[in-house]
Amino acid sequence: MALLEVSDLSVTFLRRGRRDVHAVDGVSFAVDAGETLGLVGESGSGKSVTSLAVMGLLPSRGIRISGEVTFDGRSLLRLKDKDLRDLRGRDMAMVFQDPLSSLNPVVPIGTQVTEVLVRHRNMSGNDARREAARLLDLVGIPDPERRLKEYPHQLSGGMRQRALIAMAVACEPRLLIADEPTTALDVTIQAQILELLKGLVREQGTALMLITHDLGVVAGLCDQVNVMYSGRIVEQADRRTLFVLPRHPYTTGLLGSIPRLDSAEGAPLQPIPGSPTDTLPWPSACAFAPRCPRRLEVCTTVTPALEPDGPRWLRCHNPVPAEEAAAVGAEGRREVAG
């Protein structure tokens, strides 16, 4: 049994007087210690809601959660608030997208890092302070003693994200969820932060759940990848399979839309047309159908099921044929690697 197992997780936002929104719809996956799982998709595909549901951080009112989330054999969705709080920060932790707004602007970094030590490791005073400095040093912040006294606005973006990671890994959690940890950072810093996360997985055997829309990040870090669209997993495969042979039209679309350096000058970018919507013109259909270049009649009448297809799981009536997929895969791999 894997460390974290999510099966058939659904999250529905209940809206008074309007149609409910199925933010997450029947999502299943598993991550084990030392593994990195990627959740990939556009904004609004349900990646963040999935991670918040795992952490138990969704508001309790106006939301219906069903399915099963098992962490180390314990069912998280049935856990009492208090027990969940004991788990959070100690056994599982999260790193957020925007490091500036995720740090309290009026509290020095040191206080924010020591808080988690006080809470979960019964440290206090100088011990906590020393340990906080050690943690900042661990995540690669130079001159940690001085940084402890500073406020978030005095740190650079990369250092803020490092400080947040320091807080998240303070208790050596077994599961770390990183929600677009590099989106707000510039490219050189991105690489450093990813290296840092990679090191944690390798050295501490942390299970990492990485949420991103950046396929480059996925290629560099993830063992398993879930591609999500509109709250559902549309393709699930190991990294190699996904990048060599992407079969779902959405996955190929994502890989195909990466700008290329070697394309002819003035050649247009190739975006996926349209944008995600939660209202489909058909009662039951593939959510990607309105934007799909390979749409068939059946796509607008029957919701495809997630079914095994060789080494992968696929939710599509008309997947991209192997030869075409291999071409996109090759192109995409080159870009992602570069």
Added chain:
Amino acid sequence: MTTATQVDAAVGVFTGEDVAAGRWSEAFKRLRRNPAAILGAVLVLLFVLVAVFAPLLAPHDPNDQLLLGEVRPGFIPGPREGFPLGADALGRDELSRVLYGSRQSLLVGVVSTLVGLVIGLLLGGMAGAFGGRVDNVLMRVTDLMLSVPGLLTAITISVILGQSLTSVMIAIAIVNVPIFARLLRGSMLAQRESDYVLAARSIGLRRRTIVLSHVVPNSLGPVIVQATLTLATSIIDAAALSFLGLGNPDDTRPEWGQMLSDAQNLLGTRAALAFYPCIAIVLAALGFTLLGEALREALDPKFRR
């Protein structure tokens, strides 16, 4: 000049001089560059110094009827040697009375603002921290109180409590409570949705810790600004209540509102007697208002230059 300051700040960070510069010390720096803030601070300082050192500054005892012999119907002695503002209707030195009057105003202003602040923060903090039914009940009560003009509530309360300085302070404090309660609650609700509260929850901090060490400190800015502004309105309200005869009935402790009230019958004889306490009230209130507005600007990130 802006560039110079930015460079200074950058150099400060670089050399590590500026290490502990938080939001408050930055706000203070901005405050020092704002002429309105300086003027406000000078007025407030003046007001406080006068109130504290009134016995040293006043040329005479405010209750000595030194010029009573010269007062007759239709005539009150004006300014002269040793009496720069002349005398009041009972022959007492007007300047000394105005100076001593600052003590009552400062006392009422500070006490009623502080009491209102403390109770308002407790109630608003409870509403903001617990939410749900507690929030609902408390906020409907404050809605009710805020829907009636403050001065009207204050008059009613001080009539019920009887004519005294204490009842004026209690009345104004009660009027101030809902203002602070609502302000803190609103600003806490905004903070509760913030990313850093989510981040704090994600490391398993207890709700109490999150509220006390994250939500409340971030919510206090507007409250402190409001407290400064409320000092001004409290001083004016106190003067208004005294003017209406609801303050201390004993006039051995001069009070600006009361002096104004006494002077209104003598407008034909010596209008200046109404003018002096008026100016005193306006300057004191202006000082706190300027300081409060400048503080609001200094703490508001949108105003940062």
